[in-house]
Amino acid sequence: MGASLKDVAHLAGVSVKTVSNVVNNHPHVTPATRERVRRAIDELGYRPNLTARHLRKGRTGIIALAVPELGNPYFAELAGAVIDTAARHDYTVLLDHTAGRREKEVLVTQGFRTHVIDGLILSPIELETSDLLGRRPDDGPLVLLGEREYEAPYDQIAIDNVAAARTAVRHLTGLGRRRIAFIGARRETARRPAHLRLRGWREELLAAGLPCDESLVAATDGYGRWDGAAAMNALLDRGARPDAVFAYNDLMALGAIRALVERGVRVPQEVSVVGFDDIEEGRFGAVSLTTVAPDKQAIARLAVERVVARLTGTSGLRPERIQPGYTLVTRESTAPHTV
Amino acid sequence: MGASLKDVAHLAGVSVKTVSNVVNNHPHVTPATRERVRRAIDELGYRPNLTARHLRKGRTGIIALAVPELGNPYFAELAGAVIDTAARHDYTVLLDHTAGRREKEVLVTQGFRTHVIDGLILSPIELETSDLLGRRPDDGPLVLLGEREYEAPYDQIAIDNVAAARTAVRHLTGLGRRRIAFIGARRETARRPAHLRLRGWREELLAAGLPCDESLVAATDGYGRWDGAAAMNALLDRGARPDAVFAYNDLMALGAIRALVERGVRVPQEVSVVGFDDIEEGRFGAVSLTTVAPDKQAIARLAVERVVARLTGTSGLRPERIQPGYTLVTRESTAPHTV
DNA sequence: GCTCAGTTGTACATCGTTATACGACCATCG
DNA sequence: CGATGGTCGTATAACGATGTACAACTGAGC
Numbered sequence: 001m002g003a004s005l006k007d008v009a010h011l012a013g014v015s016v017k018t019v020s021n022v023v024n025n026h027p028h029v030t031p032a033t034r035e036r037v038r039r040a041i042d043e044l045g046y047r048p049n050l051t052a053r054h055l056r057k058g059r060t061g062i063i064a065l066a067v068p069e070l071g072n073p074y075f076a077e078l079a080g081a082v083i084d085t086a087a088r089h090d091y092t093v094l095l096d097h098t099a100g101r102r103e104k105e106v107l108v109t110q111g112f113r114t115h116v117i118d119g120l121i122l123s124p125i126e127l128e129t130s131d132l133l134g135r136r137p138d139d140g141p142l143v144l145l146g147e148r149e150y151e152a153p154y155d156q157i158a159i160d161n162v163a164a165a166r167t168a169v170r171h172l173t174g175l176g177r178r179r180i181a182f183i184g185a186r187r188e189t190a191r192r193p194a195h196l197r198l199r200g201w202r203e204e205l206l207a208a209g210l211p212c213d214e215s216l217v218a219a220t221d222g223y224g225r226w227d228g229a230a231a232m233n234a235l236l237d238r239g240a241r242p243d244a245v246f247a248y249n250d251l252m253a254l255g256a257i258r259a260l261v262e263r264g265v266r267v268p269q270e271v272s273v274v275g276f277d278d279i280e281e282g283r284f285g286a287v288s289l290t291t292v293a294p295d296k297q298a299i300a301r302l303a304v305e306r307v308v309a310r311l312t313g314t315s316g317l318r319p320e321r322i323q324p325g326y327t328l329v330t331r332e333s334t335a336p337h338t339v
Numbered sequence: 340m341g342a343s344l345k346d347v348a349h350l351a352g353v354s355v356k357t358v359s360n361v362v363n364n365h366p367h368v369t370p371a372t373r374e375r376v377r378r379a380i381d382e383l384g385y386r387p388n389l390t391a392r393h394l395r396k397g398r399t400g401i402i403a404l405a406v407p408e409l410g411n412p413y414f415a416e417l418a419g420a421v422i423d424t425a426a427r428h429d430y431t432v433l434l435d436h437t438a439g440r441r442e443k444e445v446l447v448t449q450g451f452r453t454h455v456i457d458g459l460i461l462s463p464i465e466l467e468t469s470d471l472l473g474r475r476p477d478d479g480p481l482v483l484l485g486e487r488e489y490e491a492p493y494d495q496i497a498i499d500n501v502a503a504a505r506t507a508v509r510h511l512t513g514l515g516r517r518r519i520a521f522i523g524a525r526r527e528t529a530r531r532p533a534h535l536r537l538r539g540w541r542e543e544l545l546a547a548g549l550p551c552d553e554s555l556v557a558a559t560d561g562y563g564r565w566d567g568a569a570a571m572n573a574l575l576d577r578g579a580r581p582d583a584v585f586a587y588n589d590l591m592a593l594g595a596i597r598a599l600v601e602r603g604v605r606v607p608q609e610v611s612v613v614g615f616d617d618i619e620e621g622r623f624g625a626v627s628l629t630t631v632a633p634d635k636q637a638i639a640r641l642a643v644e645r646v647v648a649r650l651t652g653t654s655g656l657r658p659e660r661i662q663p664g665y666t667l668v669t670r671e672s673t674a675p676h677t678v
Numbered sequence: 679g680c681t682c683a684g685t686t687g688t689a690c691a692t693c694g695t696t697a698t699a700c701g702a703c704c705a706t707c708g
Numbered sequence: 709c710g711a712t713g714g715t716c717g718t719a720t721a722a723c724g725a726t727g728t729a730c731a732a733c734t735g736a737g738c
Contacts, residue, residue: 002453002454002475002477004693004694004695005694005695005696006694014717014718015717015718015719016694016695016696016718016719017695017696017697017717017718017719017720018716018717018718020694020695020696021696021716021717023695024696027715027716028715028716028717029716029717030715030716030717033716033717045475047450047453047454048453048454048694048695049394049453049454049693049694049695050452050453050454050455050695051390051393051394051399051454051455051693051694051695052394052454052693052694052695052696052723053694053695053696054390054695054723055388055390055391055394055693055694055695055723055724055725056694056695056696056697056722056723057695057696057723058723060390060455062433062455069419070409070415070416070418070419070422071412071415071416071419071619073410073412073415073620076409076410076412076415077409077410079409079434080408080409080410080436083409083434083435083436092433092435092452092455093433093434093435094401094431094432094433094434095418095422095432095433095434096422096431096432097419097422111386113389113431114341114386114387114388114389115341115386115387115388115389115390115391115724116389116390116399116401116431136341136384138341224619225619225620225622225623229623254620254623255623257625258623258624258625261625280410280563280564281412281564281593281620283564284564284568284593284594284597284624285597285623285624285625286596286597286600286624286625286626287625343723343724343725344724344725344726345724353687353688354687354688354689355688355689355724355725355726356687356688356689356725356726356727357686357687357688359725359726360687360726362725363726366685367685367686367687368686368687369685369686369687372686372687387724387725388723388724388725389725390723390724390725391693391723391724391725391726392724392725392726393693393725394693394694394695394723394724394725395692395693395724395725395726395727396693396725396726397693454694
């Protein structure tokens with residue numbers, strides 16, 4: 001164990017509280033005593049015990065960030081941004097992953113590490129609105145990220161997924177594509193309106209006067225490269241002949257491209273591909289990836305600021321849905337060409 | 340604030356300690372009282388305040404993992420494994436990144452979040468042995484990962500980088516390659532023996548009786564895809580004509596491949612490429628990547644177990660260098676072909 | 679009925695910090 | 709010279725949990 005306030009006080013010949021005052025830069029300490037205390041602190045190598053401080057203050061300065069999967073670069077990049085933003089507000093980030101499993105997500109929202117974390121930023125996958133209703137207020141502020149929308153009194157930060165998806169699809173229709181597949185519908189939820197990116201796909205096709213061919217929707221189990229490749233192969237195996245693919249995220253788009261290339265289908269000549277997330281990896285494939293780029297920095301900033309704002313008093317805040325910006329980044333996977 | 344032991348004790352009509360005994364499953368509590376206390380706990384929704392418990396016990400159950408960059412999938416994947424392993428030992432992981440900057444690395448080793456974390460797993464880049472000598476024992480156990488070796492009394496877990504690099508180079512020479520470039524030497528340290536993968540490259544070339552052409556070593560500033568591409572371009576621009584590339588890590592290898600392809604150089608026909616790390620992304624490029632695959636699960640497991648072992652008493656442990664296994668995974672980027 | 683041992687539960691101190699309340703000191707002023 | 713008010717510092721009580729020491733109760737054995 002290191003030295004405590006008491007040890008320092010003893011050595012400096014002052015009271016414990018005076019040392020505390022020096023440490024925290026409180027007023028009413030003579031420069032002389034202050035100096036004496038400082039010397040004692042240096043000599044003993046005293047450093048405050050944050051656990052004790054937190055117990056006393058009721059705050060820990062730690063916020064948790066729970067994402068489905070760190071292996072997905074989108075979340076890794078987002079996590080990095082959150083950590084940096086939090087540091088700027090003097091908060092530390094405790095990172096956890098849920099594997100996108102509902103039970104783990106529920107666990108995390110309900111007093112995960114009680115009293116150790118001050119607040120939680122969660123990017124859910126399977127979580128349902130009903131899971132949120134039982135949550136208690138003293139578990140601290142909760143901010144939700146991601147594609148889903150919830151009818152629960154919590155801050156939600158997400159780009160306008162429907163509009164973003166429509167932008168992506170519109171880009172494809174603008175290239176003359178007519179049979180646009182959607183890859184990445186979660187099997188169970190494919191038909192639900194909660195699936196915002198899929199809804200955007202439908203809406204935009206209808207708006208463009210194109211048939212909304214549900215056989216071009218490929219369900220997947222997960223959200224990774226393998227799932228994208230598998231879904232692409234499944235589509236082709238069952239005879240679908242899309243001339244474009246809009247994937248739920250970049251990883252699946254990359255998997256799909258790999259599957260296409262392996263079967264000798266040329267990208268973008270025969271099939272254009274658009275992803276979602278703008279992960280760095282998408283710029284470096286043999287065919288760089290056109291994608292919807294959510295403003296990750298803004299998402300991280302807003303999420304952290306929201307948690308911090310709720311922690312620092314101003315309790316008058318109403319839960320809000322905040323929509324950061326996004327852009328469509330066009331690259332080789334949808335490069336125009338002469339057919 | 341939630342309910343405390345005191346509140347529960349009051350409601351159940353017993354002492355605080357008895358409630359504590361129930362919560363911790365201590366003996367000497369009648370089933371009857373136990374039941375009464377449980378009911379009170381449920382009614383009030385009591386959950387232990389871990390901060391207080393930690394203060395009392397002197398442990399927090401949190402270990403920190405500091406990696407250079409979460410955006411590098413290798414570290415993201417490693418972090419995921421560490422989190423899971425730690426959870427199995429009832430530890431939570433606090434994740435931080437150092438951007439590979441020495442000052443941040445030093446900061447992290449020296450009482451980062453004092454008393455909040457029980458131990459630290461660090462993957463350093465720029466850290467020097469001298470930085471470690473001033474560290475105090477009461478900052479808790481420290482385990483070092485990564486390519487570097489330190490003459491300091493701490494556990495170090497890393498694969499045999501020299502041997503692994505030699506394996507990679509031998510694979511290339513076995514394919515008949517003779518002008519094998521190395522991409523990713525840190526500019527300042529390129530000449531130092533500390534650069535283990537580069538040393539492996541030299542040793543294997545000499546062993547194979549090949550010239551060790553230093554003009555085929557490309558220095559970089561960072562460790563990302565852009566750095567790999569830039570280094571590759573720099574090599575080619577200055578007239579080097581390698582027939583193979585061994586990159587410090589997969590990201591740089593992927594960047595290099597992209598640069599080669601953009602210049603019309605065919606991979607693997609004209610230039611074979613080997614990376615290091617075995618990130619999932621390497622399997623999905625247009626040209627899948629041959630790479631050295633460190634056993635990430637073993638690294639994570641060993642690191643966590645080492646920290647936990649030191650925390651749970653057995654102080655007789657001497658610092659050790661542990662070398663987990665690795666394998667060479669051959670894929671398309673070094674596929675044999677007829678020239 | 680009394681001691682003794684074993685069980686069940688309580689009171690109090692403690693971890694290291696900060697907040698509250700108050701005492702000691704100084705100079706100033708009437 | 710005594711009252712006033714500011715400065716500087718101290719003593720003590722929290723925060724919520726756990727460990728120690730001990731008290732109260734039970735039943736068995738004589």
